[in-house]
């Protein structure tokens with residue numbers, strides 16, 4: 001039996017009676033609602049995908065620790081997410097049907113974008129993510145749980161891809177020969193970043209790991225960077241993951257599932273703008289980290305494409321899809337972006353080298 005939303009809503013400490021609750025946002029993993037109360041106060045309610053995050057307690061421990069840490073450094077409370085406790089006093093709720101829920105204050109007068117309306121919007125997201133990483137530089141990383149083990153371990157993502165391909169449970173591999181060939185042709189590069197981390201060339205930091213443009217809120221009035229959201233994957237990681245994942249999504253000239261690949265390019269202009277904002281807000285990166293930013297962009301894009309294609313082969317159980325073959329279209333845009341980055345490789349390196 002599935003619990004109904006009213007029963008869930010009744011268990012959170014909202015300031016007045018709930019008068020509305022609608023689906024909200026574009027996340028691929030959790031299910032998000034916008035809650036409106038009689039007072040006019042609004043909240044975010046999320047059903048946590050506990051197939052993806054199977055230790056919800058560990059996940060919520062991370063989030064509240066990160067929020068508390070950032071809140072101590074922040075001068076404006078709107079810059080940090082605020083968890084709304086359940087009536088039990090806990091910061092999440094487990095319902096009798098086994099579903100998990102949490103709630104946040106809704107940050108009013110903010111903008112959440114799927115694509116930058118202007119280069120300045122993208123610059124602001126770079127400032128937000130660069131600053132986020134900078135603020136967490138002295139967070140005690142060993143107290144963080146790994147909410148999804150091997151999240152950006154591209155070599156392991158390839159292992160899972162091979163498993164799915166061998167199973168071919170939905171008999172779909174015959175439909176995606178070209179995409180499979182692309183993935184296999186890039187396999188030898190998959191370990192580059194992790195090897196550099198293991199040999200001490202790239203330092204382990206506390207990173208966000210999911211730096212899509214829609215995981216940052218801009219101030220509605222000033223359009224300046226305000227608040228980084230979606231803290232589920234804050235874990236020890238590499239700075240170049242955060243840079244790279246943001247490029248993958250926000251420097252693309254088209255949507256993540258664009259069907260017309262002619263429209264999909266990695267904009268060098270946006271790449272440069274993001275690099276400037278990110279490096280300016282996070283001045284502590286080492287020379288090697290700076291040099292590896294283009295590789296971070298390429299690896300995060302390749303890895304995400306591999307993950308989308310794996311999920312397509314596996315029957316679309318991980319990423320939420322809104323129409324058939326959406327994961328396949330998503331994977332194609334990622335591979336097109338990787339190809340485009342390979343063409344623009346020299347310029348990408350030049351741009352990163354120009355910020356000293």
Ligand code: GN1
Nearest residue numbers: 026027028029030210212230233304
């Ligand atoms: C997911 O949850 P959301 O939509 O912000 C995914 C990211 C992918 C992204 C692709 C926990 O992010 O890793 O890069 O989709 N999050 C998780 O759009 O797997």
Ligand code: MG
Nearest residue numbers: 027214215230
């Ligand atoms: Mg998100």
